[in-house]
Every structure is written in C-alpha cells, then in structure tokens.
Amino acid sequence: MLVRDFVREIDHLAPFALAESWDHVGLQVGALDARVERALVALDANETAISEAAAQGCQVLLAHHALLFQPLEAVTDASYPGRAALRAVREGVAVVAAHTNLDKARGGLADVVCGVLDLEDMKPLVPASVEVDKLVGFVPEGDLEAVRSAIFAAGAGVIGDYIHCSFAVSGESSFLPREGAQPTVGSVGQDQRTGEVRIEAIFPRAQRGAVVDAYVAAHSYEEPAFDVYQLENQATREGLGRVGYLPEATTLGALARRVAGMLSLKAVRFTGEAGRRVSRVVVVPGAGGSLIEQAASAGDVFITGDVDYHEADEACRLGLSLIEAPHETVEEYALERWCERFADGLARQGVEVRFHAQRRRLWSQTDEIGEAETVATSGEGTALTRAVASEDERYELYVDGGARGNPGPAGIGVRLLDPNGEPVEELSDYIGKATNNVAEYQALVAGLELAVDRGVRKLTVLSDSELVVRQILGQYKVRDAVLRQYHEQAKRLLHQFQEVEVKHILREENAGADSLVNAAIDRATK
Numbered sequence: 001m002l003v004r005d006f007v008r009e010i011d012h013l014a015p016f017a018l019a020e021s022w023d024h025v026g027l028q029v030g031a032l033d034a035r036v037e038r039a040l041v042a043l044d045a046n047e048t049a050i051s052e053a054a055a056q057g058c059q060v061l062l063a064h065h066a067l068l069f070q071p072l073e074a075v076t077d078a079s080y081p082g083r084a085a086l087r088a089v090r091e092g093v094a095v096v097a098a099h100t101n102l103d104k105a106r107g108g109l110a111d112v113v114c115g116v117l118d119l120e121d122m123k124p125l126v127p128a129s130v131e132v133d134k135l136v137g138f139v140p141e142g143d144l145e146a147v148r149s150a151i152f153a154a155g156a157g158v159i160g161d162y163i164h165c166s167f168a169v170s171g172e173s174s175f176l177p178r179e180g181a182q183p184t185v186g187s188v189g190q191d192q193r194t195g196e197v198r199i200e201a202i203f204p205r206a207q208r209g210a211v212v213d214a215y216v217a218a219h220s221y222e223e224p225a226f227d228v229y230q231l232e233n234q235a236t237r238e239g240l241g242r243v244g245y246l247p248e249a250t251t252l253g254a255l256a257r258r259v260a261g262m263l264s265l266k267a268v269r270f271t272g273e274a275g276r277r278v279s280r281v282v283v284v285p286g287a288g289g290s291l292i293e294q295a296a297s298a299g300d301v302f303i304t305g306d307v308d309y310h311e312a313d314e315a316c317r318l319g320l321s322l323i324e325a326p327h328e329t330v331e332e333y334a335l336e337r338w339c340e341r342f343a344d345g346l347a348r349q350g351v352e353v354r355f356h357a358q359r360r361r362l363w364s365q366t367d368e369i370g371e372a373e374t375v376a377t378s379g380e381g382t383a384l385t386r387a388v389a390s391e392d393e394r395y396e397l398y399v400d401g402g403a404r405g406n407p408g409p410a411g412i413g414v415r416l417l418d419p420n421g422e423p424v425e426e427l428s429d430y431i432g433k434a435t436n437n438v439a440e441y442q443a444l445v446a447g448l449e450l451a452v453d454r455g456v457r458k459l460t461v462l463s464d465s466e467l468v469v470r471q472i473l474g475q476y477k478v479r480d481a482v483l484r485q486y487h488e489q490a491k492r493l494l495h496q497f498q499e500v501e502v503k504h505i506l507r508e509e510n511a512g513a514d515s516l517v518n519a520a521i522d523r524a525t526k
C-alpha cells in the first residue's frame, strides 16, 4: 500500500471533510507515493512518537493531535514543529493527522466511549453539516447501467456504510434536434418523444467536477441533460460529541465511578450531587468546555475534559452535571479501541497497524508520591517498595526482552507466577525491529499490564536488565527520549499495585522468560 492509499483508508473511516475549519488533518509530512507496510497509531505526533515509529519499522505515523498546527514560515530545527518534521523526513516516517474528523466520525472516538458506557439512541451533540450535492440525470434505458457505474466510480452514491446508492424512475422526454445536431435518437427537424430514465444520486461537493464529467462521458447523447442540486443535509450520525441514554437511569456518583473505572483512574472529578439521578448523557472526548450550553439542553450530565472554572460555573447554573474525563486519558483510551478495528481492516490489505500507548500525563498529584515510595536495597538485587509489605498472595513476574542485533528483530517474554509458583500466564511476542533496551522495557510494560489486568495486587517483578531495573529504581537517569516514555509508562503501571518490588536477577535465573523471547523471534523470522 502507498501513503496515498493509507490516507484514503482514513478518509473512508473518518472523512477529512468532517474536520472543523480551523483544524489541520490529513497528510502533514511525507510523500504520497512512499510505500507503507507498517503503521504506528499514537495520540500525539511528537518527536518521541516519530522515533518510536522509526524504531518499530513503521513508514507512517497516524496521530490524533497534529504535528503541524500553526502555519510554519520555515521548516528548520529552530522551531519545535520544524524539528519534529525534519526528524520525520529523516527517519522516513510520513505523518498523518486525524483529529476533529475522527472525533465526529461514525464509529469515531465519541462513539467508542459511548459504546463502552452502553449508551443507547446516540445522536451527535452538534450534527455535522454534510457538503453533498445531488445529480439528477436523464438517461436512455440502454445507457443506464453504464452511467450508474461511471458516476459511482467517480464518488457518487455513498451514504454511510452503503455504496452504489441511486434512485431511478422511468418517464418520457421530448426534444427537437436543430440543424447541425447529430442526435443519437430521432432526426434533425422532427419533434421527438422517447422513454428515458431519471436517475438521482448524491455525491460529496468536492467531487462535483468528477461526477459530472463521468456522467457526460458515459451518456450516449450529444447533449446529455442533467441538474446538480446543492443540498443542505445534516448528518444524522456524525458530528461533534454524542448524546445518548443510559439503559437504566443511575446516580451521578455511580456514573462518575464507571468513568473512572473505564479510564483506570483512581478517581475523577464531577460537579453536582452524587445522588442525583441521570439518564441523558453527553460525551465529548477531549475538550468540551465550549459546548456547555448545547450539552445542558441535550443532557443531564456531560462527560468531557478541559473545562475551566467559568465554564463549570455556567454548567452548574444551567443544571448540568459534569464528569471530568481527562483530555489525554479519554482520547488515548478511545483511540486505542478505535485502532483495533482500523488494524483489522488494514491487515486484510497487508499493512500491519500497531498502537503506541504514550500514556501522557503532564500533571502529577502529590498523593501519588511521598512516604509510600522508598528505595530499598536487598542483597543481590535492589527493590522498589511501595506501601507496607505482607507475605500473602504475592505474584512473581519474570520479564525479558531481547534483540538479535542492536537494533534487530526483537521479542519479549513474560511469565506470571501465582503465589504457589504456578505459571498463570505467559507472553511470547515479536515486537519488530528494536534495540535490546526497548525490548526489555516493552517486556516490563507488557508484563505489568498483564498483571494489572489480572487484578494482581502484590507483585515482585524480576528482570535481568540492570539498566531497566536501575532506571526504575531511580538509580540511573533516563536520558533517551524513547526509553523515557517506556519508563514513565512502567512507573505509572507500578503505581497501580498495592505493593510492588522490582528486582534484578541474573540471566540464568531468567531462563524461562528468555526462551519465550527466542521463541517469539524464531517464529517471526523463520
């Protein structure tokens, strides 16, 4: 697949025409005719995501937040976006942005969140205006199929998930060919009546020229008759935000808890009485502060992020409760789920799509640090201990990552053992071309995610990578930008355990995980 085909795939799922006028979406850096075999999807198109894409052998990075947002006067390394764009060019990574178009699209980020919350009868909060026109043509019966196929091929007849949509009805046409005409039907100077079919189909306004040209070319008449109408349709399922109903009314507090649980957050903020009953829910992933008024007339409660004090005050005045879903958290959550479907579609066309979890959180909270976090040394290895240790129900997680070449084909191996020492889960995954350290970190992150998913509360993590262990324990600085992302991700995961310890072990002690690494690389490179 070429970059242009990749861009077209995105346009199918999240039409770029849906984007807000101030937004910048589509291909931002790269050549349309470059080949794509693997793509990386991430929330932010920043320098680390570009490096990550390159490290994973991806030729394109699809991001929700654009790389280039303000117009640039020069592309140099003196400005931030210029530096990142140059890096993308150097690394051979094309950058594509799908922002407000992906928010508004059917099955886009807002729909993903509503789906997880089981909302019903969803409608857009602000329906998208759809820029469509209609072609009405008059075609002799014998030309009908040829004309239909031609206008469909030019982009007419698409309504949501349906293509080849048209309507036709038979009637009678009249005409009189004048001197000089070369009529396909009838003769010069004679009034003519003939059977014709009126065919109608809609098409995106941008395709007007192509559709009209296709119609005229496929029609056998010298002067084909047709009309183009400008429509004022509104999308019924596309637009900014969604309004939907909970299958059963619940309390604001219970819904807020569900949102926190969905996003794996310890807590989320909300406004209003916790016991208030709510059933009509408005969802705007990202920043919804400017939509308070619309949300208040559509729903009881508004799940969104980036609401400032005055906007929240306005919501209170209008009787609208707010549940804060942090901008980056909810968007990455939704993007990751959207990406699964996207990856399935592209896999059928031979392109591998990977998701890169950035787990960005610019803000930390004081209750997440402090007394609980201490660095301790225990014999051979070293340990990071949080909270009070106790012996019961402690799981062991062996993690290992390795690359053949640095970078080279790489794999990860993870073994989770229950308190009786029985293996309960194993991972043996190929991760593409990576460095040893990236593989070690990816193994750690994957292992921790697996343990979190299983609900493990007390854990000992064992890794034979001295670098990873020492960086996690804060004994080594993390200078590399790519490793820093994994490091932050691992630290956040470590915080999810009631009690956790990270230990360095010898390679020989990690033979189980090591053989899973080798098996993964063998499978992939055979």
Ligand SMILES: [Zn+2]
Pocket (backbone or CB within 6 Å): 065, 286, 287, 327, 331
């Ligand atoms: Zn956003």
